[in-house]
Amino acid sequence: MQKQSSLFSLIREDFAVVKTRDPALQSSFELLFNYPGLIALVHYRIAHWLYMRGFKKLGRAISGITLFLTNVDIHPEAKIGRRVFIDHAIGVVIGQTAVVGDDVTIYQGVSLGGVSLARTKRHPTIESGVVIGAGAKVLGDIVVGENAKIGANSVVIKDVPRDCTAVGIPARVIVKGRSKEADAANKLPDIDRVLFQYLLTRMKILEKNTQLPQQCVKELEELEVLYKDFLESCNH
Numbered sequence: 001m002q003k004q005s006s007l008f009s010l011i012r013e014d015f016a017v018v019k020t021r022d023p024a025l026q027s028s029f030e031l032l033f034n035y036p037g038l039i040a041l042v043h044y045r046i047a048h049w050l051y052m053r054g055f056k057k058l059g060r061a062i063s064g065i066t067l068f069l070t071n072v073d074i075h076p077e078a079k080i081g082r083r084v085f086i087d088h089a090i091g092v093v094i095g096q097t098a099v100v101g102d103d104v105t106i107y108q109g110v111s112l113g114g115v116s117l118a119r120t121k122r123h124p125t126i127e128s129g130v131v132i133g134a135g136a137k138v139l140g141d142i143v144v145g146e147n148a149k150i151g152a153n154s155v156v157i158k159d160v161p162r163d164c165t166a167v168g169i170p171a172r173v174i175v176k177g178r179s180k181e182a183d184a185a186n187k188l189p190d191i192d193r194v195l196f197q198y199l200l201t202r203m204k205i206l207e208k209n210t211q212l213p214q215q216c217v218k219e220l221e222e223l224e225v226l227y228k229d230f231l232e233s234c235n236h
Contacts, residue, residue, distance in 0.1 A: 007049050010082060014041050017083045021105065037086030037106075040072035047076035078112075081128065088134075097121045097141075101128035107152070109135040115157075116140070127162065149175075 005013075018038055019025055031038055043066040051059030059076035067073045072086070074094045081102040086092055088108035094100065097120075098112040110132050114122035124138045127145050133152035138144060145162030154171040165175035205219045 005082065007045055010045055011042050013083050014038060014045070017085050021085045022087065035089075036070035036072055037089030037092065040066050040070040040074060040089060040092070041080070041084065041086060043070075044074040044076065044078075044080065047074075048078070048080075051076035078123070095123035098123035099125040101126060101130070101146070103129050105131045107132065107134040107136075111137045111139070113137060113139050114141075124156075 015031060015038065018031060018035060019028075022035075025031070043062055047059040047062035047066070050056075050062070056076075063074060063076050071090045072092045074080070074092075075096040075098075077096045078094050078098045078100070080094070080100045081104065083102055084100055084104045084106070086106045089106075091109040092106060093111040093113060095112055095114050097114070100106075100112070104126055112124050112126065116122045121141045124140065125143045126132070126138070127143065127148075129147040130144050130150070131148075132138065132144075132150045133154065135153040136150045136156065137154070138150065138156040140157055142156065142159050144150065144156065144160045145164065147163050148160045149165040150156055150160070150171065151165070151167030153169070154167050155169045156166060156171040158170070160166045160171070160173060161176070163176075164173045166173045168174075202223060205223065
C-alpha cells in the first residue's frame with residue numbers, strides 16, 4: 001500500500017503493470033495516450049498525496065480535472081494499493097472511503113459506490129488479487145476477499161469470500177475456492193445463460209411429448225435434478 005512506498009515508486013509500478021497485463025500494448029508511447037485508467041491512476045496518486053497532507057482542495061481539483069480528461073472518477077481520499085490495473089477504465093467510479101488492495105484488476109464501468117449518506121466507511125474494501133468485470137457495481141461497506149472474481153454487470157451488496165466467484169443481480173457466489181474456471185477472468189459463469197437453457201430445454205420437452213405423457217414426465221424429472229443443482233449453486 002501507499003504508506004510502504006514512495007509516490008514515484010508507485011507511479012513507476014503503475015506504468016510497469018500495464019506492460020505485463022495488457023497484450024494489446026505495442027509500445028510505451030501508447031501509455032500516454034491510450035490508457036485513461038493509467039492516467040487517472042497516476043493523477044489519483046498525486047491528488048491522494050496532496051489530500052492526505054492537508055491540501056484537500058488541490059487534491060479535489062486534480063481529481064476533477066482527471067474526471068474531465070479520462071471519464072474516471074476517483075476520490076483522492078480513497079486508498080488504492082500497488083500494481084492496480086484499470087483496463088479501458090471509461091466510467092470507473094471509486095468512492096471516498098473505498099479501499100483497494102494490491103494487484104487488483106478493474107474493468108470499464110465499474111463502480112465502488114456507497115449506499116449511505118452517513119460520514120462513515122460507506123464504500124467497499126477490495127482485497128488483493130481481485131478481478132472486477134466490466135460494468136459491475138460493488139456497493140456499501142462490504143468486503144470482497146482476496147483473489148475473488150466479480151462477473152461483468154454484477155451488483156454486489158454482500159461480502160464475497162476469498163477465492164470465490166460471484167455473478168448476477170444481486171450477485172451470488174457460484175464458485176467456491178480456486179479452480180481453473182475461477183482463475184480465468186474471461187471464463188466467469190453466466191447464470192442467466194444457464195437459466196435460459198433450462199427454460200428452452202423444458203419447452204422443447206413439453207412440445208415434443210404432448211402425445212407421450214409418460215416419457216415427458218421422465219425427461220422433466222431428469223431436467224429438474226439439473227435445475228435443483230443450479231439453484232443450490234446460486235444460494236451458496
